[in-house]
Amino acid sequence: GAVVSQHPSWVICKSGTSVKIECRSLDFQATTMFWYRQFPKQSLMLMATSNEGSKATYEQGVEKDKFLINHASLTLSTLTVTSAHPEDSSFYICSARALALLYNEQFFGPGTRLTVL
């Protein structure tokens, strides 16, 4: 149980286009999902916290108009990178917290590698 999927697993796009990444909790309901960004050989940096039915909370320095997050249901959150540029190329990882779990354990998706040409 507690499986999180991401789609697509990798994407290549042209500069100026928008890319949508989906994060799904497959076998549990997730009230909260987190989006992280990881540059090569670096750690995960939190971008935003997404709560079902409400606006996402962005970390300092993350442009909310560029990285649009929608958490429309208890099993799906999306991250849209708008007007992507080469510097947005990165590994994007989501995680989800199970509603039924007592403790703050998060389950991570496999990640999406974005390359902007």
Add this chain to the structure above:
Amino acid sequence: AQSVTQPDIHITVSEGASLELRCNYSYGATPYLFWYVQSPGQGLQLLLKYFSGDTLVQGIKGFEAEFKRSQSSFNLRKPSVHWSDAAEYFCAVAQGNSGNTPLVFGKGTRLSVIA
């Protein structure tokens, strides 16, 4: 603010040798601590976690970690390393069990295993 320090950027061990990866955290109360492993191009897999109780925690793949409050440490250990353990290891801390609390990650330790 919370922080996690993994002092070792890269460690190389021989297959069959023991392993200890260091992790120190900065947090006022009892933290919720995690160790994750990441293979190249992959997501994170939870190795083990500590919330309360016994300070020696057993995880998957033969890993264990010991929480030492006096040292603010949560070091990961394995008695005998296998070549398949080569990966990036991340220590993380959460402030309590609030559902809106994200994890704070250390910078990671890359483990190489040689024959």
